[in-house]
Amino acid sequence: MKTIEEIQNKKVPIGWDGKTLKEMRAEIDRVSKETGYYAGLEELTFKEADPIRFEKIFSKLRGGVVHARETAKKVAASPIVEQEGELCFSLYTPEADSIVTSTGIIIHVGTMGAAIKFMIDKDYEDNPGINDGDIFCNNDNHVGNVHTCDVHTLVPIFWEGELLGWVGGVTHVIDTGASGPGSMPMGPVQRYDDGYQITCRKVGENDELSKDWLLESTRSVRGSKYWTLDEKTRVAGCHMIRDLVLDVIEEEGADNYKQFMREIIEDGRRGFVNQVKTMTIPGTYRAASFIDVPFEGLDLPKFAQQDSIIHTPSEIKIHKDAHLEIDFEGSSRWGWHPFNATPVSITSGIWVMLAQTLVPNDRINDGAYYASSFGIPLGSWFSPDDIRSAHSNTWHGLVAGWTPLWRGLSRGYWGRGFLEEINAGNAHTSNWLQGGGYDHHGELSALNSFESAACGVGASAVKDGISHSAALWNPEGDMGDMEIWEVLEPLIFMGREILPGSGGPGKYRGGNGWQSLRLGWGAKEWTMLVAGSGAMATDCGLMGGYPGAAGYRFSAYNTDLKERIEKRLPLPLGGDTDPDDPGYEKNLKAETINRDRQAVTTQEEFGDYDLMLNYLRGGPGFGDPLDRDPKEVENDLNERFILPRFAESTFGCVYEEKDGEFVVDLKATKEKRKEMRKQRLEKSVPTKEWMKEEKKRILNKDASKQVQLMFAESFALSKKFTDDFKEFWDIGEDWMVYEDDLNVTKLGRHINRFKDNQ
Amino acid sequence: MADYKYDHKVINELVEGTLEWYQIKNMMSSHKDAERFKVYREVMQERVSWDDPILLPLGLHLYIVLKENGDRIVKCDCGHEFCDYQENWKVHANIFIRDDEEKMNEIYPVLMAPDPEWQVIREYYCPSCAAQLEVEAVTPWYPVIHDFEPDIDTFYKDWVKLPLPEVKSK
Numbered sequence: 059m060k061t062i063e064e065i066q067n068k069k070v071p072i073g074w075d076g077k078t079l080k081e082m083r084a085e086i087d088r089v090s091k092e093t094g095y096y097a098g099l100e101e102l103t104f105k106e107a108d109p110i111r112f113e114k115i116f117s118k119l120r121g122g123v124v125h126a127r128e129t130a131k132k133v134a135a136s137p138i139v140e141q142e143g144e145l146c147f148s149l150y151t152p153e154a155d156s157i158v159t160s161t162g163i164i165i166h167v168g169t170m171g172a173a174i175k176f177m178i179d180k181d182y183e184d185n186p187g188i189n190d191g192d193i194f195c196n197n198d199n200h201v202g203n204v205h206t207c208d209v210h211t212l213v214p215i216f217w218e219g220e221l222l223g224w225v226g227g228v229t230h231v232i233d234t235g236a237s238g239p240g241s242m243p244m245g246p247v248q249r250y251d252d253g254y255q256i257t258c259r260k261v262g263e264n265d266e267l268s269k270d271w272l273l274e275s276t277r278s279v280r281g282s283k284y285w286t287l288d289e290k291t292r293v294a295g296c297h298m299i300r301d302l303v304l305d306v307i308e309e310e311g312a313d314n315y316k317q318f319m320r321e322i323i324e325d326g327r328r329g330f331v332n333q334v335k336t337m338t339i340p341g342t343y344r345a346a347s348f349i350d351v352p353f354e355g356l357d358l359p360k361f362a363q364q365d366s367i368i369h370t371p372s373e374i375k376i377h378k379d380a381h382l383e384i385d386f387e388g389s390s391r392w393g394w395h396p397f398n399a400t401p402v403s404i405t406s407g408i409w410v411m412l413a414q415t416l417v418p419n420d421r422i423n424d425g426a427y428y429a430s431s432f433g434i435p436l437g438s439w440f441s442p443d444d445i446r447s448a449h450s451n452t453w454h455g456l457v458a459g460w461t462p463l464w465r466g467l468s469r470g471y472w473g474r475g476f477l478e479e480i481n482a483g484n485a486h487t488s489n490w491l492q493g494g495g496y497d498h499h500g501e502l503s504a505l506n507s508f509e510s511a512a513c514g515v516g517a518s519a520v521k522d523g524i525s526h527s528a529a530l531w532n533p534e535g536d537m538g539d540m541e542i543w544e545v546l547e548p549l550i551f552m553g554r555e556i557l558p559g560s561g562g563p564g565k566y567r568g569g570n571g572w573q574s575l576r577l578g579w580g581a582k583e584w585t586m587l588v589a590g591s592g593a594m595a596t597d598c599g600l601m602g603g604y605p606g607a608a609g610y611r612f613s614a615y616n617t618d619l620k621e622r623i624e625k626r627l628p629l630p631l632g633g634d635t636d637p638d639d640p641g642y643e644k645n646l647k648a649e650t651i652n653r654d655r656q657a658v659t660t661q662e663e664f665g666d667y668d669l670m671l672n673y674l675r676g677g678p679g680f681g682d683p684l685d686r687d688p689k690e691v692e693n694d695l696n697e698r699f700i701l702p703r704f705a706e707s708t709f710g711c712v713y714e715e716k717d718g719e720f721v722v723d724l725k726a727t728k729e730k731r732k733e734m735r736k737q738r739l740e741k742s743v744p745t746k747e748w749m750k751e752e753k754k755r756i757l758n759k760d761a762s763k764q765v766q767l768m769f770a771e772s773f774a775l776s777k778k779f780t781d782d783f784k785e786f787w788d789i790g791e792d793w794m795v796y797e798d799d800l801n802v803t804k805l806g807r808h809i810n811r812f813k814d815n816q
Numbered sequence: 817m818a819d820y821k822y823d824h825k826v827i828n829e830l831v832e833g834t835l836e837w838y839q840i841k842n843m844m845s846s847h848k849d850a851e852r853f854k855v856y857r858e859v860m861q862e863r864v865s866w867d868d869p870i871l872l873p874l875g876l877h878l879y880i881v882l883k884e885n886g887d888r889i890v891k892c893d894c895g896h897e898f899c900d901y902q903e904n905w906k907v908h909a910n911i912f913i914r915d916d917e918e919k920m921n922e923i924y925p926v927l928m929a930p931d932p933e934w935q936v937i938r939e940y941y942c943p944s945c946a947a948q949l950e951v952e953a954v955t956p957w958y959p960v961i962h963d964f965e966p967d968i969d970t971f972y973k974d975w976v977k978l979p980l981p982e983v984k985s986k
Binding site (some may be wrong): 121247293335336337339340341342344345346348350369378390412418466469471472473474476477478479519520521557560563566592593594595597598599601603604605607608611612636637653654655680681682683684685687701704708729735736738739741742743744745746747749752756760761762764765768769782783786787 | 831833843855856937955975
């Protein structure tokens with residue numbers, strides 16, 4: 059029998075108890091804020107009454123989403139998904155709070171939630187309607203995505219006409235049809251360069267994707283076969299999880315499932331608070347990170363051709379009640395580069411990091427979100443106040459912005475004695491080696507080498523960081539198989555080797571990065587680009603350790619390698635072991651050789667026998683290098699983890715080499731280190747004395763333009779940062795650096811506390 | 817001796833860095849031991865040559881200690897005393913700045929070092945024993961970062977629920 063609403067053709071709300079989704083979202087926010095408990099749950103009645111059943115449901119769902127991910131990824135052809143596991147599935151409440159998530163790129167717990175919240179806020183329930191069997195797609199950066207290449211599939215889960223939740227799946231696609239090839243290209247400086255963006259669009263009904271969507275989407279990107287199979291991966295995974303949830307509801311009943319959803323999130327909130335109290339120390343932790351944007355002279359619009367620095371100060375406050383607050387006040391302004399981010403991406407990424415340190419369990423859901431808060435300055439690089447901002451390579455800034463948070467928490471772990479959990483930070487997970495065109499199979503395609511999923515890990519307080527093994531954004535870091543890359547990319551491996559000394563020196567070394575040397579081969583028309591840290595180290599090291607090494611590029615165009623191969627002459631092979639003593643050039647002639655700090659480039663034509671180096675960065679070190687066990691330095695030398703000359707200048711180790719075998723002289727090392735400590739005191743000055751000299755340089759505005767611009771942006775956006783700066787240096791009211799005085803573009807510089815425009 | 821999950825010997829080996837990987841891995845994978853701070857603080861106290869009670873280990877060589885007059889100060893394991901624990905000890909340390917390629921090249925190959933036009937490396941040493949206590953990689957002009965201000969009283973009273981250590985009467 060039809061209801062009156064149906065006869066009158068009025069839409070019946072799909073939420074619980076006759077509510078709309080918008081009403082449900084508002085109610086959850088209000089009740090959670092008022093009570094301090096998620097959904098006002100002061101007691102977990104289901105969990106307490108029947109804990110085994112509660113955990114059984116959780117295990118079934120958690121196992122199901124992990125299984126769906128593992129199974130669905132085999133559908134994909136893209137090496138980014140199939141080899142590197144750049145996908146993730148998550149299950150949500152009707153209001154878009156995550157209840158359980160798979161392994162993989164779990165940053166998207168937040169971003170897919172943001173997309174569903176966007177649909178709720180924009181009344182999708184009325185138009186275009188949310189129905190059983192619908193399929194939605196989103197990759198719009200400004201909705202809250204990380205970057206355009208992370209494409210979401212979102213599927214509602216209905217039970218007897220009520221919406222009982224959502225399932226979301228995301229894959230990192232290989233190309234988005236941006237102004238440059240690859241998934242995270244250089245070239246975009248505005249949203250309109252970032253590629254094909256889909257804003258929470260209904261792309262299918264009755265579990266079937268619509269033909270107009272399939273045609274339009276595959277014609278909008280390079281590498282359409284990868285795009286198509288990625289979408290099938292996401293849809294397959296979402297439908298597997300939807301089926302699983304419906305089975306659970308059938309078995310447990312809808313009311314129990316509803317109660318479970320609420321309680322598992324509150325349980326996650328309590329678990330997070332407990333971990334903070336168990337492992338850290340209340341107080342304030344401060345740090346800062348920097349990453350270079352060397353755009354002067356690049357092939358970009360004039361207003362984007364400017365050197366600048368992305369500056370991200372962070373202050374972690376752990377309150378008495380273990381509430382975690384992270385404030386990024388003082389961060390740089392957003393800019394005309396593809397490194398901007400959204401608030402959801404920076405905060406969601408923090409959960410990825412916390413899942414590897416503070417909450418290393420499978421209870422990752424939005425409970426932790428309700429136990430923490432963030433200070434995100436509007437107008438900053440991760441909260442642009444202008445929809446024109448580009449985001450294609452957002453990780454450039456994000457991986458730099460997050461790494462100080464490891465160090466902050468590690469100071470707490472050190473104080474409490476949990477030395478085994480300490481991490482000096484993460485590597486800047488670059489280079490991103492990208493390209494596109496007609497490949498060696500004659501197909502229009504693109505590449506983004508995900509070898510960057512295996513960079514050096516930061517050192518801990520009890521052991522060295524692991525080399526070539528991890529990326530912050532995917533806890534399952536994997537460099538992939540060379541043979542697979544060579545099948546899929548028109549590039550042959552000429553070497554794959556650890557780069558000695560790329561990990562930061564310390565009592566415990568940062569894990570080393572490594573290098574792949576790639577030779578162009580077989581593409582019909584192809585362009586390439588690099589994107590990584592160059593002029594700056596993105597982290598500091600911890601408690602006396604040094605940061606991981608900065609970046610550089612090596613590439614060679616129009617080489618003589620064809621002739622050298624024909625004549626069987628020596629070739630450039632292996633790693634670029636010591637860039638101060640270049641080895642490749644000894645076996646190579648080329649019209650153009652780039653060996654410099656310009657580690658971000660726009661696309662350039664790349665042909666057969668051209669060469670490009672992919673340098674994956676190392677992690678920061680822990681502790682004074684002069685405290686390192688000399689026998690460990692001996693091992694570093696023999697394993698080629700460091701270059702011999704740094705054994706003495708950095709680690710104070712005296713050694714002998716015989717037939718390629720290194721032996722450290724323990725007695726001479728002891729003396730050498732004693733002497734080096736003496737030299738430290740001779741060459742250093744009391745910090746207060748140095749401050750007087752540095753203050754003079756500030757007053758005289760003696761710094762490069764990009765450094766002055768960095769401060770001018772932070773001053774313009776933050777009174778607190780300005781006041782703290784001036785108080786520290788004891789500088790008067792009349793001194794200031796303004797953006798307007800630095801001959802930089804005025805475009806996009808909206809929020810400015812020195813102007814009356816707020 | 818109380819029945820602790822990890823005794824003084826194990827925690828001392830953790831600090832020394834001599835535990836085997838499988839032992840560290842077990843520590844990382846299992847639930848944290850509530851008594852860790854108590855044992856750790858005692859181990860750290862045994863490792864230093866002075867008697868000031870350690871309130872909180874602050875860094876690889878640094879501690880917040882209690883003085884007889886009730887002051888809480890930052891102290892190096894060599895005995896050097898920096899400042900009140902609420903001040904930034906780095907401002908009372910010695911500093912060395914790597915701000916050109918030659919100085920950078922003692923640590924990294926030139927192309928793998930930060931460009932001094934963009935960034936400098938600041939090394940903070942203990943003025944007495946010259947231990948390198950912290951390294952900052954920041955832009956010129958950047959204020960010295962005050963890394964950590966712990967809330968010691970809340971930590972002892974409300975979190976670990978232990979009495980604050982007291983100065984031993986002589």
